[in-house]
Amino acid sequence: MTLPARVSRLLPLAALLCAAAMTGSSRVAAADAKPIPVDDSSFKCITEMHAVRHFFVDNLLGDVEATLAVARQGRGDYPVGSVLQLVPNEVMIKQPKGFSPVTRDWEFFFVDVSEQGSKIYRRGFADVNNRFGGNCFACHVKARPEFDFVCETDHGCDPVPFTREMFGALQRTDPRCKNRAPVSAADAQALKQLGELVKSMTGDAKTN
Numbered sequence: 423m424t425l426p427a428r429v430s431r432l433l434p435l436a437a438l439l440c441a442a443a444m445t446g447s448s449r450v451a452a453a454d455a456k457p458i459p460v461d462d463s464s465f466k467c468i469t470e471m472h473a474v475r476h477f478f479v480d481n482l483l484g485d486v487e488a489t490l491a492v493a494r495q496g497r498g499d500y501p502v503g504s505v506l507q508l509v510p511n512e513v514m515i516k517q518p519k520g521f522s523p524v525t526r527d528w529e530f531f532f533v534d535v536s537e538q539g540s541k542i543y544r545r546g547f548a549d550v551n552n553r554f555g556g557n558c559f560a561c562h563v564k565a566r567p568e569f570d571f572v573c574e575t576d577h578g579c580d581p582v583p584f585t586r587e588m589f590g591a592l593q594r595t596d597p598r599c600k601n602r603a604p605v606s607a608a609d610a611q612a613l614k615q616l617g618e619l620v621k622s623m624t625g626d627a628k629t630n
C-alpha cells in the first residue's frame with residue numbers, strides 16, 4: 423500500500439486523479455478503521471492549544487505528549503488524534519490508520535471562527551480547499567515523506583506568500599480566545615498587510 427502513496431507524493435497531479443479514482447478503495451480501508459468523531463465543538467481557541475515553534479498542536483484522544491514529541495522532533499508520523507494548526511481556520515486532524523491512505527489519514531478542515539465559536543465550513547480528505555481556492559492536500563502532499571504532510575518552510579511544499587508575522591498576528595487575534603490581549607501595533611500592521619494581500623489574491627468581492 424505504500425507504493426501508490428509514494429508515487430502520489432512525487433506526482434501531485436497524478437495524486438489528485440488517483441484520489442478521485444481511489445475514493446472507493448479508501449472507503450473499503452475505512453470500514454475497519456472507525457473515524458474519530460469531529461464536530462464544531464472539537465475546535466478551540468488556537469492559543470489554548472500547545473505551541474511548538476510557530477504552530478499549535480493538540481490531540482483529540484488525549485495523547486498530547488505523543489503529538490508534542492513528533493512536533494518537537496520536527497519529523498516522523500503523527501499519532502492518531504493529532505490536531506495541527508498554523509492559523510485559526512485551517513486544521514489538520516489525524517484519523518486512524520487506513521482511513522484515508524492517500525492523505526496519510528489526515529483529514530483537512532476549513533473552519534469559520536467567530537466570538538461565538540467554530541463552525542466547520544468544509545472538511546474532507548483530498549478535496550478540501552482553503553479560502554483562496556487552494557487545495558490543502560495538493561500543497562501538503564509535497565512535504566517529503568519523513569515530514570508526514572507538514573510543510574513548515576523547507577519540507578518541499580510550494581511556499582505561501584504570507585509571513586510568520588502575519589500567522590502570529592492571526593493566532594493572537596483568534597476571536598474565540600477569551601483572554602486576548604489588545605492588538606499590538608506590530609500585529610495591526612501585519613494584519614493590514616495581510617488584508618491587502620488577500621484582497622489582491624481574491625478580488626474585492628471575496629475578501630471575506
Ligand code: HEC
Binds near residue numbers: 513550558562575
Ligand atoms: C498553497 C499551498 C497550501 C495550501 C492550499 C494549504 N496549505 Fe497549509 N501550509 C502550506 C505551507 C507552505 C505551510 C507552512 C507555512 C509556514 O510555516 O510558514 C502550511 C502550514 C499549514 C499547517 C501547519 C503545519 C505545517 O504544515 O507547517 C497546517 C495545519 C495547515 N497548513 C493546514 C492546511 C489546511 C487545512 C489547508 C486547506 C484548508 C491548507 N493548509 C492549505 C501550504 C498550503
